[in-house]
Amino acid sequence: MSTGHGVSGSQRLTDRFKFTLDAGYDRYSYESASGDSESDREDDFYSIRPGLRYEREHVNADLFYEYRKNTSSDTFSYDVNRVGISLGTQF
Numbered sequence: 001m002s003t004g005h006g007v008s009g010s011q012r013l014t015d016r017f018k019f020t021l022d023a024g025y026d027r028y029s030y031e032s033a034s035g036d037s038e039s040d041r042e043d044d045f046y047s048i049r050p051g052l053r054y055e056r057e058h059v060n061a062d063l064f065y066e067y068r069k070n071t072s073s074d075t076f077s078y079d080v081n082r083v084g085i086s087l088g089t090q091f
Contacts, residue, residue, distance in 0.1 A: 001029045004045075016056055020064075022049040041074045062086045 004026035051064030
């Protein structure tokens with residue numbers, strides 16, 4: 001079973017640039033298929049992604065940083081830091 005929440009927002013800085021911010025939380029619950037309750041697990045995922053978006057007629061580009069954290073009731077916890085660029089066109 002999974003549940004989650006997310007929020008997104010942006011603020012225009014100039015006519016071609018805007019600041020973006022996305023944040024989210026998801027919870028995943030796993031139950032053992034064999035009925036062994038010791039194999040059950042819950043994972044909580046947190047994420048935040050600030051970025052800068054450039055828009056011009058048919059072209060856009062995003063520069064972003066993303067932080068993700070997984071806290072698990074088992075031994076599968078981790079943190080992820082990413083920096084990325086995405087490019088797009090639209091006709």
